[in-house]
């Protein structure tokens with residue numbers, strides 16, 4: 001009888017894992033269990049917030065696409081995992097037996113500053129982005145100061161930078177920029193750190209770009225409170241400051257959702273409840289459980305005065321998904337071959353008129369290669385990539401042969417590597 005792989009989560013990580021598995025083994029039974037009925041291209045959520053994209057442009061119903069590729073879809077959330085019995089229970093009461101479980105639920109959002117959830121809006125989900133879009137429509141009629149920021153423990157800073165730069169562009173287009181002071185307030189030790197200790201000259205680039213666009217910034221501080229008309233932060237000495245605002249977009253920090261915690265402390269990291277994985281993104285205790293995407297526990301690249309986490313970007317997640325699919329298929333075939341993702345990243349921060357792109361390989365220092373570029377055409381590359389990714393999701397192949405060849409030619413990157421020793425923390429050298 002064919003083995004049953006259950007993939008929990010229908011985002012970039014879950015869909016990429018399910019498609020890679022299908023490509024590697026036509027006989028596998030694959031089930032995706034996901035609470036949201038659609039796949040959403042998260043990197044375009046800031047664009048959705050600004051009304052530059054419609055919901056339909058960047059989402060696709062999973063029930064329409066997965067069965068076409070021989071993948072079952074259950075539109076429910078996973079509620080609990082019994083790793084000893086190999087069973088997943090869903091919120092609808094289904095008990096699903098698995099031979100392998102891939103946890104790719106993405107994060108639970110933690111709004112750690114008082115009033116943050118009530119008075120600011122994130123761009124982390126399509127629903128939040130659309131809510132922010134409505135707020136912005138009112139805001140344009142009666143503009144005032146804006147705060148964009150990140151609370152302590154944030155790992156995903158890119159969307160905050162993007163939102164600040166893109167809002168600057170939108171306000172300029174509407175002839176409102178001179179009425180809107182924008183302040184970026186962050187837990188990063190300096191702007192451009194991005195939870196990564198910086199990437200090449202990212203500090204200088206971000207500082208220059210903020211100066212060019214008249215965006216004030218405060219780094220190395222804790223946002224403690226958000227009120228309807230101000231954001232309050234604290235410096236390292238505990239002194240508090242207030243910045244007036246009419247609208248704020250403050251990034252929450254991420255932790256693993258309850259379903260991961262339900263699997264016990266051998267699966268869920270005790271600190272952030274994310275999935276404990278080794279270099280090959282396999283749980284060291286329950287070898288038939290794997291983690292992919294934002295929900296995996298990757299240690300910070302360095303200690304910062306105010307805690308920050310390491311971002312898990314789209315390219316890193318696609319690499320995790322490919323490695324995990326290979327590892328599961330190798331295990332089924334009784335092969336000893338194991339694979340670790342390279343964990344390299346191409347990140348493009350859209351700024352409306354132009355964009356700033358970084359390539360780091362590997363993301364976790366020491367890095368062999370760092371490249372960067374700020375240019376008008378980078379903005380078009382970002383848009384083209386979005387269309388390309390949506391096309392991949394609709395066609396059912398997230399790793400077409402030409403993509404790996406092209407990335408290898410341009411960047412010398414290879415998504416996965418044979419790993420001789422899977423023990424060790426994710427991203428550490430094999």
Ligand SMILES: Cc1cc2nc3c(=O)[nH]c(=O)nc-3n(C[C@H](O)[C@H](O)[C@H](O)COP(=O)(O)OP(=O)(O)OC[C@H]3O[C@@H](n4cnc5c(N)ncnc54)[C@H](O)[C@@H]3O)c2cc1C
Pocket residue numbers: 008009010011012013014033034035036038042043044045046076077078079104105106107123124125156158159257259292293294295312313314315317346347348
């Ligand atoms: C706003 C934003 C912009 C970003 N922009 C970029 C970018 O430009 N470039 C880049 O490289 N990276 C970017 N990232 C980082 C990363 O690529 C995304 O976060 C990516 O969506 C993560 O994929 P994922 O599959 O891990 O999680 P998600 O995309 O969050 O998907 C998880 C899925 O699991 C489902 N789920 C949740 N809980 C359960 C449960 N209990 N049971 C079943 N299903 C569940 C969710 O509904 C969701 O469908 C961005 C992140 C954010 C938040």
